[in-house]
Amino acid sequence: MQHRDDALHDVAGAHPRNMRPVVDDRCWARDVVSAVRCATALLGMLFLIDWAAGDLTWWRGVLWVVLAVLLFLVLLPARVRAGEGWLSCRRLVRTREVRTDLLVSVHCPDSVSRRLVLRDALGGRTELDPQVLLDNPALWHRLDEDARKSAASGTLRCGTTALRRVSEHIDRETALNVFRASGLR
Numbered sequence: 785m786q787h788r789d790d791a792l793h794d795v796a797g798a799h800p801r802n803m804r805p806v807v808d809d810r811c812w813a814r815d816v817v818s819a820v821r822c823a824t825a826l827l828g829m830l831f832l833i834d835w836a837a838g839d840l841t842w843w844r845g846v847l848w849v850v851l852a853v854l855l856f857l858v859l860l861p862a863r864v865r866a867g868e869g870w871l872s873c874r875r876l877v878r879t880r881e882v883r884t885d886l887l888v889s890v891h892c893p894d895s896v897s898r899r900l901v902l903r904d905a906l907g908g909r910t911e912l913d914p915q916v917l918l919d920n921p922a923l924w925h926r927l928d929e930d931a932r933k934s935a936a937s938g939t940l941r942c943g944t945t946a947l948r949r950v951s952e953h954i955d956r957e958t959a960l961n962v963f964r965a966s967g968l969r
Contacts (some may be wrong), residue, residue, distance in 0.1 A: 807922040809864040819859035820831035826850035841919050865925040871902065873910045884930035890943025892950075900950065905939050914950050918957055924950075 787805040830848040865873040872881040886905040892914070893899060899911045909928040931947055934940035 785894050796967040801838035806867045807924060807926050809916050809920050810917045812861060812863050815861040819856050822859055826855055859933050862912065864912055864923060866923050869930060871910065872928060873912050880908065882908040882910050884927055885933045887931055887934040887940045889941060889942065890931065890946045892946050917950060924954055
């Protein structure tokens, strides 16, 4: 059985990470700091309430710390990176990578949370928040360019509608930001 990284070499001739510079989510660090602040604020409020009520004990303190850590883990954003032909989402435990030049499907599942699910021809799958693409035009450009290659080569069987919707949303938000910056809105 062939390992996924070996398959990446076979398909492209060279590992895609060696081709061009990597584009990172430039808002990731800010979002991590925000997650830390929220967890710290919750912990501080829980300690303050328990202390004011006179109920603060060591085991309740441990419980509040565990609760704050869980909140941090829930709020911790995925680190999204992209290069020519690939996109990766690194979460706390695992990194998922897809070959964006070999995309098979792109879809937005109907759920409470907005997610963009990408699948490639090698079995790779990852999910990301479309807001990351909105906040990072270089990431969107990288994904869009490679998705167009996938569509042109015939590997992208379903997902052009989802990509078009994301593209329209990004174009709309970019235009609104330009209008705001110029004082026209």
